[in-house]
Amino acid sequence: MRNKVILIVDDNIFVRNLLSNIASNAGFDVVTATDGQDALDILQTESYTVDIVITDYNMPLVNGLALAVNFKMVKKYKNIPIVLYTQGNLIDYKDNVQYDVFDYIFNNSTSFKEIIKKAEELNELRHSREAAMKLYTDIIVELKITLLDLGVNLLTITGRIKSITSIYSKLNKSPNFLNNINDILGFRIIVRTVKNCYEALELLHKKYFYSDKRIKDYIKHPKNNGYQSIHIVIIGPFKKKMEIQIRTSKMHSIAEYGSASHSVYKAVIPS
Numbered sequence: 564m565r566n567k568v569i570l571i572v573d574d575n576i577f578v579r580n581l582l583s584n585i586a587s588n589a590g591f592d593v594v595t596a597t598d599g600q601d602a603l604d605i606l607q608t609e610s611y612t613v614d615i616v617i618t619d620y621n622m623p624l625v626n627g628l629a630l631a632v633n634f635k636m637v638k639k640y641k642n643i644p645i646v647l648y649t650q651g652n653l654i655d656y657k658d659n660v661q662y663d664v665f666d667y668i669f670n671n672s673t674s675f676k677e678i679i680k681k682a683e684e685l686n687e688l689r690h691s692r693e694a695a696m697k698l699y700t701d702i703i704v705e706l707k708i709t710l711l712d713l714g715v716n717l718l719t720i721t722g723r724i725k726s727i728t729s730i731y732s733k734l735n736k737s738p739n740f741l742n743n744i745n746d747i748l749g750f751r752i753i754v755r756t757v758k759n760c761y762e763a764l765e766l767l768h769k770k771y772f773y774s775d776k777r778i779k780d781y782i783k784h785p786k787n788n789g790y791q792s793i794h795i796v797i798i799g800p801f802k803k804k805m806e807i808q809i810r811t812s813k814m815h816s817i818a819e820y821g822s823a824s825h826s827v828y829k830a831v832i833p834s
Contacts, residue, residue: 565592567686568611572596572618572630578675582617585679591615599625603633612639614689615682620649642692644685648678695747696724698801705800706750713766715752716759718812722750748805753815757782760809764793767807773797782814790818 569591573579576597583593594613596602599622605613616634620627627647634640703720710717725747752763760782767773779794792810799805810818 566590567614568592568594569615569617569682570594570596570602570605570613572599572602572616572622572627574598574619574622578619581675582679585676586617586682589679589683598622599627599630602630606634606637606640613643615686616643616645617678617682618645618647620647642689644682644689646678646682646685692724692747695803698803699724699748702748702800702803702805703750706752709770709800710752710763710766713770715763715766716755717763718753718755720750720752722748724748748803749808750805751808751810751815753810753812756811760793760811763809764795767795767797771797771799782810790814792818 567590569586571579571582571586571593572595573582574597579595579597583595586593594605594611596605599618602616602618603625616631618627618630622630625633627649631645631647634643634645699722703722706720707717710720754760754763764778773795777796782791782793785791791814792808795807795809797805797807799807
């Protein structure tokens with residue numbers, strides 16, 4: 564099994580060498596670039612695959628954000644963990660998160676060892692996500708078979724795998740970063756009636772383990788905006804922890820598109 568390759572990009576040779584030494588001691592194979600343009604040239608090479616990018620934000624010609632955007636445009640790097648850091652307040656998290664190009668931002672109060680540590684965490688998270696992706700289709704099939712065999716009036720099951728950015732944004736304040744991830748995988752079970760929602764919940768309870776403390780019943784207790792659904796976290800197929808939402812087609816159309824959309828949605832999935 565090969566070591567993970569980390570690309571470190573900084574036009575300051577002192578910072579570049581310091582990060583390289585820390586990463587090397589952590590077990591990474593290190594590739595360095597002197598600036599954003601140099602890193603883009605590395606992006607074009609096929610001699611190796613980069614697993615993680617750590618880059619300074621403020622660089623001439625091609626800054627860290629532009630570099631990250633270019634990496635994400637390459638298919639094999641679409642989900643690569645990218646860490647940006649800056650010596651000042653040059654990055655507005657809320658403005659730049661829309662690009663989905665970075666997973667964590669550091670300012671000048673952060674130690675270089677912490678940057679590498681977060682890169683290691685992101686690397687572990689990436690592997691967890693990739694493992695989940697391999698099981699995604701099989702899990703949907705097993706959930707469908709299980710619910711239909713148990714007599715649930717099922718319309719459909721949809722699913723999603725959260726992006727690294729989405730997961731990390733939610734969990735980066737947790738002291739047990741990788742021990743608390745319970746929603747890399749998420750699935751929506753769409754049924755015909757409210758009664759069917761609770762039937763599905765009961766049957767999932769019998770088939771799979773979940774904690775009563777993790778049940779959120781927004782059908783009995785809707786959110787202020789009218790949102791309704793049952794949320795649970797289960798140990799489901801293949802013993803994977805996953806988030807399940809159970810709702811009717813009407814609830815789903817309102818949640819996704821607003822109340823006015825339900826008449827249109829009924830043409831696709833009758834309630």
